[in-house]
Amino acid sequence: MRSYPPLVSTLPAYQNRLLASLSDTDRAWLRPHLDPVDLPLHTVLVEPGRPITHATFLEAGLGSIIVNSEEGGRVEIGLFGRDGFAGTALVLGSDRIPQQIFMQVGGHGHRIGADAFIRLTEASASLRALLLRYTHTFLVQTACTAHANASAPVQERLARWLLMYHDRQDGDELSITHDFLSMMLGVRRTTVTLTLQLLEGARLIQARRGRVIVLDREGLEGAAGDAYGPAEAEYERLIAPLRRRPDRPGPVPPRA
Numbered sequence: 001m002r003s004y005p006p007l008v009s010t011l012p013a014y015q016n017r018l019l020a021s022l023s024d025t026d027r028a029w030l031r032p033h034l035d036p037v038d039l040p041l042h043t044v045l046v047e048p049g050r051p052i053t054h055a056t057f058l059e060a061g062l063g064s065i066i067v068n069s070e071e072g073g074r075v076e077i078g079l080f081g082r083d084g085f086a087g088t089a090l091v092l093g094s095d096r097i098p099q100q101i102f103m104q105v106g107g108h109g110h111r112i113g114a115d116a117f118i119r120l121t122e123a124s125a126s127l128r129a130l131l132l133r134y135t136h137t138f139l140v141q142t143a144c145t146a147h148a149n150a151s152a153p154v155q156e157r158l159a160r161w162l163l164m165y166h167d168r169q170d171g172d173e174l175s176i177t178h179d180f181l182s183m184m185l186g187v188r189r190t191t192v193t194l195t196l197q198l199l200e201g202a203r204l205i206q207a208r209r210g211r212v213i214v215l216d217r218e219g220l221e222g223a224a225g226d227a228y229g230p231a232e233a234e235y236e237r238l239i240a241p242l243r244r245r246p247d248r249p250g251p252v253p254p255r256a
Contacts (some may be wrong), residue, residue: 001076006187014057014059014110015059015082016057016110017082017239018057018083018084018239019110023126026127026130029120029124029127030127033111033112033113034057035112037056037108039106039108039120041103042102042104043103043106044089045101046097046100046101047100048097049097051114052096052097054086054111054113055085055112055114056087058081058108059107059108059109060107060108061107061109062168063101063105064079064101065079065099066101066102067079067098068099068100073186075149075185075186076184077099079141079164079165080138081105081167082168083242084138085131087132088113088131088135090121092218095114105165105175106178132218133239136234140213140231143228143231148160154185155186155195155198155223156225156227157183158185158199159204159223159227159228161184162212162226163220163224167232171255172213172214172215173213173214174211198235204216204219205220214247
């Protein structure tokens with residue numbers, strides 16, 4: 001029979017949506033195995049084709065899942081922040097993936113060794129169910145990205161990407177360069193510059209060197225069209241709100 005560590009009266013308040021959504025029992029079960037970790041810009045969380053050593057839950061920052069082509073190009077196929085974690089393959093019974101995961105915006109989080117992570121998810125049906133729900137929502141996100149890359153105009157794709165970044169941080173200022181956006185979207189830097197100018201001309205954003213400020217969130221959603229929304233709705237249906245609302249300043253409360 002499974003035994004749990006004694007519950008404490010005050011459990012830590014996590015900014016990570018998954019950790020915040022755990023029951024007190026599962027959080028107490030997982031907490032001793034979580035180590036705080038700084039995650040500077042460009043930190044690699046998972047190397048392609050190599051064993052995944054840790055599952056990493058972000059508290060702040062942004063992680064990217066990148067496909068590297070034989071020609072040396074790089075395209076982003078998915079992103080996550082405090083809504084998720086790196087290492088979803090571990091939940092699905094695999095110890096490696098063909099893509100790279102790295103920090104495209106520096107931050108911090110908590111990590112747990114792969115062996116302990118697998119052991120705990122196998123021991124707790126509720127913990128495993130939450131992580132599988134997240135994995136499902138992430139697969140929906142990557143499917144939406146593939147669809148957008150195949151059919152959506154660059155302006156819609158860029159608006160969608162800015163919204164996804166905006167969802168995963170506090171405030172309206174996004175730290176990002178034109179070169180990085182070019183890599184993320186798989187288009188030329190000049191195309192990114194022109195598209196940013198279009199969004200700025202519509203007074204949806206303000207573009208500055210190394211950063212973009214969201215001025216009109218609702219208008220930006222309109223500019224993204226159908227490219228943005230389905231994956232976010234699925235996450236909110238199954239887990240928790242993605243973006244902190246003005247009337248919800250603290251961490252997301254655990255699900256019942």
